[in-house]
Amino acid sequence: MKVTKLKSLLIKIFKKKGLNHSDALISSKALINAEMVGAYGHGLSRLKMYCDRISKKVINPKPKIKVKKISPSISYIDADDSIGFVAADIGIKKAIDNAKKTGIALVAVKNSGHYGLSGYYAEQAVKKNLIAMIYTNAPPAVAPHGALKSLFGTNPICFGCPTGSKIPFILDTSISMINRGKIRVAARNNQKIPEGVALDKHGKPTTDSKKALEGVQLPIAGYRGSGLAWMVDILSGVLTGGNHSGKVKDPFDDFSGPQNIGHLFIVFKANLFSSNFNNRIRENIKIIKNLPKIKGVKKITYPGENKFYRYIKNAKKNIIINNNIKQDINELLK
Amino acid sequence: MKVTKLKSLLIKIFKKKGLNHSDALISSKALINAEMVGAYGHGLSRLKMYCDRISKKVINPKPKIKVKKISPSISYIDADDSIGFVAADIGIKKAIDNAKKTGIALVAVKNSGHYGLSGYYAEQAVKKNLIAMIYTNAPPAVAPHGALKSLFGTNPICFGCPTGSKIPFILDTSISMINRGKIRVAARNNQKIPEGVALDKHGKPTTDSKKALEGVQLPIAGYRGSGLAWMVDILSGVLTGGNHSGKVKDPFDDFSGPQNIGHLFIVFKANLFSSNFNNRIRENIKIIKNLPKIKGVKKITYPGENKFYRYIKNAKKNIIINNNIKQDINELLK
Numbered sequence: 023m024k025v026t027k028l029k030s031l032l033i034k035i036f037k038k039k040g041l042n043h044s045d046a047l048i049s050s051k052a053l054i055n056a057e058m059v060g061a062y063g064h065g066l067s068r069l070k071m072y073c074d075r076i077s078k079k080v081i082n083p084k085p086k087i088k089v090k091k092i093s094p095s096i097s098y099i100d101a102d103d104s105i106g107f108v109a110a111d112i113g114i115k116k117a118i119d120n121a122k123k124t125g126i127a128l129v130a131v132k133n134s135g136h137y138g139l140s141g142y143y144a145e146q147a148v149k150k151n152l153i154a155m156i157y158t159n160a161p162p163a164v165a166p167h168g169a170l171k172s173l174f175g176t177n178p179i180c181f182g183c184p185t186g187s188k189i190p191f192i193l194d195t196s197i198s199m200i201n202r203g204k205i206r207v208a209a210r211n212n213q214k215i216p217e218g219v220a221l222d223k224h225g226k227p228t229t230d231s232k233k234a235l236e237g238v239q240l241p242i243a244g245y246r247g248s249g250l251a252w253m254v255d256i257l258s259g260v261l262t263g264g265n266h267s268g269k270v271k272d273p274f275d276d277f278s279g280p281q282n283i284g285h286l287f288i289v290f291k292a293n294l295f296s297s298n299f300n301n302r303i304r305e306n307i308k309i310i311k312n313l314p315k316i317k318g319v320k321k322i323t324y325p326g327e328n329k330f331y332r333y334i335k336n337a338k339k340n341i342i343i344n345n346n347i348k349q350d351i352n353e354l355l356k
Numbered sequence: 357m358k359v360t361k362l363k364s365l366l367i368k369i370f371k372k373k374g375l376n377h378s379d380a381l382i383s384s385k386a387l388i389n390a391e392m393v394g395a396y397g398h399g400l401s402r403l404k405m406y407c408d409r410i411s412k413k414v415i416n417p418k419p420k421i422k423v424k425k426i427s428p429s430i431s432y433i434d435a436d437d438s439i440g441f442v443a444a445d446i447g448i449k450k451a452i453d454n455a456k457k458t459g460i461a462l463v464a465v466k467n468s469g470h471y472g473l474s475g476y477y478a479e480q481a482v483k484k485n486l487i488a489m490i491y492t493n494a495p496p497a498v499a500p501h502g503a504l505k506s507l508f509g510t511n512p513i514c515f516g517c518p519t520g521s522k523i524p525f526i527l528d529t530s531i532s533m534i535n536r537g538k539i540r541v542a543a544r545n546n547q548k549i550p551e552g553v554a555l556d557k558h559g560k561p562t563t564d565s566k567k568a569l570e571g572v573q574l575p576i577a578g579y580r581g582s583g584l585a586w587m588v589d590i591l592s593g594v595l596t597g598g599n600h601s602g603k604v605k606d607p608f609d610d611f612s613g614p615q616n617i618g619h620l621f622i623v624f625k626a627n628l629f630s631s632n633f634n635n636r637i638r639e640n641i642k643i644i645k646n647l648p649k650i651k652g653v654k655k656i657t658y659p660g661e662n663k664f665y666r667y668i669k670n671a672k673k674n675i676i677i678n679n680n681i682k683q684d685i686n687e688l689l690k
Contacts, residue, residue, distance in 0.1 A: 093459050095429055098629050125427050126462050130629045153595070168656045169647040181587045191590070193583040225650035242577035249527040249659040252644070253515045256525070260636045261487070263629055267643040288622065295432050295464045295597055302594045309601040310586070313503040316559035322502045325583040 023341050029054060032069070035354045039076045040083030041105070049107040052138045058336045059329045063203060064138045066343065070350040071274050072105060078277045081105050081135055087112055095124045099131040103280040106137030110285055114143040114154075117287040121152050126290040132263040135281045136160070136273050141194035141326065144182025147289050148190040155288040156180040157258040159265070161272040161281075164198045165238035167248035170225045172238050173268040176201060177254035184292050185307060185324070186300035192326030197251040199240050205231050258284045357675050363388060366403070369688045373410045374417030375439070383441040386472045392670045393663045397537060398472045400677065404684040405608050406439060412611045415439050415469055421446055429458045433465040437614040440471030444619055448477040448488075451621040455486050460624040464596040469615045470494070470607050475528035475660065478516025481623050482524040489622040490514040491592040493599070495606040495615075498532045499572035501582035504559045506572050507602040510535060511588035518626050519641060519658070520634035526660030531575050531585045539568050592618045 029050050036046035049072070056065035075081040085104035089112065092098055097116045101109035113131045120127030137143070140156045147154035160175025176196040183191040199219035208215050208231035220234035221227055228234050241247030259266025264284020271281050293299045311322050343351070363384050370380035383406070390399035409415040419438035423446065426432055431450045435443035447465045454461030471477070474490045481488035494509025510530040517525040533553035542549050542565035554568035555561055562568050575581030593600025598618020605615050627633045645656050677685070 092628060096459050096624075096628060125430050126460060128460050128624055128628070132629075153591075166644050166647060166656055168649055168653040169644070170650050171647045173644060173647060179584070183587075183590055191586075193587055195580040195583055199577075221650070242580055243533075245659075246529040246576055249529055250513070252525075252658065253517075253527055256515075256517055256637065256640065257487075260640050261626070261629060261633065263636075266636070267640040290430075290462055292595070294426060294430060294462070295466075295595060299595065302597075302600070303590065306590065306594050306601045310500050310503070310507060313500060313505045313507060315502055316504050316555070319502040322500055324586065325579075 023343055025054060025337070025341060028341055028343070031351060031355065035069070035073065035351070038354070039073055042084070045083075045105070045108045048111045049105055052107040052142060054341070055142050055333075056138055057341055058333045059139070060332045060336070061139055063201070066347045066350075068136070068273075069347070070354065073354055075135070075273060075277065076105075080277055080280045082280075089116060095120050095127050097127070097129045099129065101131055101134040103133050103135070103282070106135035106283065109134035110137035110143050113285055113287050114146050114156075114289075117154070117289040118147050118150055118152060121147070121289040121291060122150065125294055127287065129287040129289075130262040131285040131287075132282065133280065134264070134283045134285055136283060137285065139194060140178050140180035141182065141192040141329070143287070144180050144192050144194070145190055148182045148184050148192070151184050151292050152289050153184070153292050154180070154182040156182075157254045157286045159255050159258045159270055159283060161270045161276075162268045163202055163239055164241045164248075164251055165221070166252065167241070167245040170221070170223075170238060174241070174248070174251035174255055175270060177251045177258075179250060179254060182326075184300065184303065186304040189330045190326055191303075191307075191324050192329065194325070197241050197247045197254070199242055202239065205234050205239070209235055257286045262286060357677055359388060359671075359675060362675055362677075365685060365689065369403070369407065369685070372688070373407055376418070379417075379439070379442045382445045383439055386441040386476060388675070389476050390472055391675055392667045393473070394666045394670070395473055397535070400681045400684075402470070402472075402607075403681070404688065407688055409469070409607060409611065410439075414611050414614045416614075423450060429454050429461050431461070431463045433463065435465055435468040437467050437469070437616075440469035440617065443468035444471035444477050447619055447621050448480050448490075448623075451488070451623040452481050452484055452486060455481070455623040455625060456484065459628055461621065463621040463623075465619040465621075466597040466616065467614065468598070468617045468619055470617065471619065473528060474512050474514035475516065475526040475663070477621070478514050478526055478528070479524055482516045482518050482526070485518050485626050486623050487518070487626050488514070488516040490516075491588045491620045493589050493592045493604055493617060495604045495610075496602045497536060497573055498575045498582075498585055499555070500586065501575070501579040504555070504557075504572060508575070508582070508585035508589055509604060511585045511592075513584060513588060516660075518634065518637065520638040523664045524660055525637075525641075525658050526663065528659070531581045531588070533574050533576055536573060539565050539573070543569055591620045596620060
C-alpha cells in the first residue's frame with residue numbers, strides 16, 4: 023500500500039474514534055514511522071490496541087492537555103489520558119521551545135500512554151541542533167535483580183545528538199535482554215531462546231522458551247541493567263507523577279483503567295560550550311568508524327544509522343501490510 | 357591506621373606537591389571515601405599516580421580554574437589541568453547552586469583529570485534533595501561494537517536520587533564487562549576469565565586471560581553497551597571541549613601531557629513536579645524490595661545501598677593499608 027493511502031486510512035480510523043484531525047495525523051505519522059524504520063512492534067501491530075483502548079474509555083480521544091510552566095526551562099504536562107503520541111508530541115515540542123530559549127529544558131509528562139519509539143521524538147530535537155535524553159516507563163517485563171517477578175518495563179534509554187551530517191545519532195535501547203514477544207514466538211515454534219535472557223519460575227536460568235514464559239525476563243548486564251531500569255522508572259514514573267513500580271497496565275491485556283505512563287524529556291543546545299560542536303562530533307565519529315574491525319564486520323555504525331538507512335530504503339517502496347493487520351484496518355473502517 | 361591520621365598524612369603529601377590546603381583536603385577526602393566504600397581501585401592505589409603526574413607537570417597543582425556563567429542554569433568550567441577531584445568538587449557545587457536557584461543545572465567541565473567515583477559527587481547533590489546525572493570519560497578500555505581496538509573508557513553512567521531515607525539511591529555503573537586490572541590478575545594466576553567479557557587479538561571470544569590481554573574488553577550488553585559508552589564519550593568529551601574518541605591518556609602509563617578529561621553534571625530538584633516525591637520514592641522502593649526473591653537471595657537492594665553499609669562498617673574501623681601503599685606513602689612523605 024502507498025504511504026499516502028495508508029496515512030489517510032489511519033487518519034480516518036483515528037477520527038472515527040473521536041480524535042481531532044491534528045491528533046489523528048500525529049498518531050498516524052508515528053505509526054507509519056515505526057513501520058518505515060522496521061520497528062514493527064511499535065507500528066501497525068498496535069493500531070487495534072489503541073482503538074480498543076479508546077472504545078473502552080481508557081484512552082481519552084478528546085483530552086484537555088494542560089501545560090504548566092514551572093520556570094522558563096521547566097514544564098509539567100498533564101496529558102489527561104490522551105493517546106501517548108499526542109502527549110509526547112506536545113512534550114518534545116515544549117522541550118525544544120524551552121531549550122531554544124534558555125539553553126536547557128526539562129519537561130515531565132504524566133497521565134500519558136504508550137507513545138511508540140522514543141527515538142522518533144529525539145529526532146525532532148536533533149533536527150534543531152539540540153541534544154535530547156528521553157525516558158519513559160512501560161508495563162512489567164523484566165525482573166529487578168534478585169527478584170522472581172517482573173516489575174520494570176523494557177524502560178528504554180534514549181539519547182539523540184546531532185552529528186554534523188543528515189543522519190542523527192539516536193541511541194534508543196531497551197534494558198531487557200529479549201522481549202516477551204520473541205519468547206512467545208519461540209515457544210510457538212518449539213525453539214530455544216539464547217542463554218542468559220530469562221529465568222524459569224523457580225529462578226533458574228533457562229533456554230526453554232516455554233519455561234521462560236512461566237518465569238521472568240532478565241535485564242541487560244545483570245545488576246547494572248536492573249539499576250538502569252530502576253533509574254528510568256524513577257525518572258519517568260516517580261518524578262513525573264506517573265505510574266511506577268510495576269503499576270503501568272499492559273495496553274493489550276488490561277483495560278481496567280488508563281496506563282498513566284510518565285515521560286521525561288531533557289533537551290539542551292549542542293553548541294552551549296563550543297560553537298565547534300559539529301566539527302567535534304564529526305571527528306569523533308570518523309575516528310571510531312576508522313578503527314580496525316573484527317573479521318566479518320564491514321562497517322562500524324553509530325546508533326540510529328541503520329535505522330536511518332532502513333527508512334530511506336522503505337520510503338521508496340510501498341508498505342507491506344500483513345493479512346492480520348489488513349483485517350484490523352478493514353474492521354476499524356467499518 | 358586511623359582515618360584522621362591517614363587524612364593528615366595525605367594532606368601533607370598533597371601540600372608538599374604544591375596544592376593549597378583546601379585542594380589537598382578535597383583530594384584526600386575523595387581518596388579516603390573510595391577506601392571506605394571498598395572501591396580500592398579509586399582509592400590509595402592511585403595516590404602515587406596523582407603525585408607522579410604533578411611532578412611531571414601533567415597535573416597542575418596550582419590551577420586557575422575559570423567558571424563561566426552561560427545562563428542562570430548553565431555553567432562552563434575550565435579546570436586548567438587541575439587534579440580531577442578539585443575540578444569535580446567545583447563542578448558539583450556549581451551544579452547544586454544553579455539547581456537550587458533555577459530548578460535545573462547543566463555544568464560542563466573541561467581540562468580536568470580522573471576524579472575517582474562519580475557517585476561521590478552525586479551524593480553531595482542528593483543530600484540537598486536533588487537528582488544528579490553525572491558523566492565522565494576515561495582512557496581507552498573497551499572496544500566499540502564491531503571494532504578490534506579499545507577506544508571507549510569504562511565511561512560510567514551515574515544517577516543519584518533521594519530516597520526519603522538516609523541511604524541515597526546511587527547508581528554508578530561502568531559500561532565495561534570487566535576491568536583490565538581483573539584480567540591482569542587472572543593472567544598472573546593462570547586463571548580463566550568469564551565468557552563474553554573479552555575478545556582475543558583476532559576478535560574471537562576468549563576465556564583465556566592471557567589472550568584477552570592481547571585483545572580487547574567488551575562493553576556490557578553488546579551493541580547496547582557500546583552505544584551507552586559512545587553516549588558518555590559525547591556528553592563528557594565532545595560536548596564539553598574535553599578529549600574524546602580515545603584521546604584521554606592513561607594516567608598511570610602516559611605522562612606525555614594532561615588528560616583533559618571532561619565531566620558533565622545534570623542536576624535538578626526532586627520535588628519539581630510533586631511536593632510528594634519522598635513518599636513516592638519510598639513507596640517505589642518498598643514495593644520492589646517486597647517482591648518474591650530468587651532462591652538464595654536474602655534481600656533486594658537498590659544501587660548504592662551496599663556501598664552505604666560498607667561505609668558505615670568501615671567508618672568504625674581503622675583503615676587497612678597494604679605494604680605497597682605504605683611504601684608509596686613513606687616515599688611521598690620524604
